Amino acid sequence: MKRRTFLKGTLAASVTGAAVGGGLLAPNMAFASEAADAYAATSMEDALKALGITTEDSDKVEVIAPDLAENSAVVPVEVKTTLEGAEEIHVFISNNPTVYAAKFKLGEGIDPAVKCRYKVGKTGDVIAVVKAGDKYYMGKKAVKVTKGGCGG
């Protein structure tokens, strides 16, 4: 049963991959606003440029994700930071057709740690960018996605 869901996951992922070349991104790009551009970006650099931010690496931003994704369509990821005054958390999946995955704006009293599940199409990095003060800090974790193999 497990194998079956796994296959389903990889199949969905490969369809995602194949469609990129087909120019299916176009509908997303019709949006003019800045944020929409970031969501349509196909590389990490473009996404950051669209958001107009520059980042610096920090070991205070922690991405907790499995080393090996058993089901690439459902990869649990937790982003955590020990930075003071974290305001926003941005999540990027480096090798997805659209890299920008999510943005979390943190309100008052919330712990700067958010758990969510993402689709990770190909082996790559899960990147978290945390805004604290006027600066953006980056942390990442490599996630391996296998095709047709057992998780091991």
Next chain:
Amino acid sequence: MAKFKTRLKAKMKGDKVNIKAIVSHPMETGRRKDKKTGEKIPTHYINEVVVTANDKVLLTADWSGTISKNPYLSFNYAGKSGDKVKLNWKDNQGNTGEAEKTVK
């Protein structure tokens, strides 16, 4: 209405309140094809989630199709028993959903 089910849990965990939420939603990226007809399945994903406690915003999430199907969200906040936690979401096709819980 009942197409999308929003489930919310708010529980004390130590001195923090733990929030867990799951929405039943397809989260289509727009790149998948229908296997039978070969037609593209249009994008359909939740793009905004707002969680409030006693009408104060705790978390605003902007999502894309990269979030997994039946999205799950979990976080802690400094709160107390009796807080009214509310979750609202909307997707790119204009559907909305909400759930409300009182912290135990």
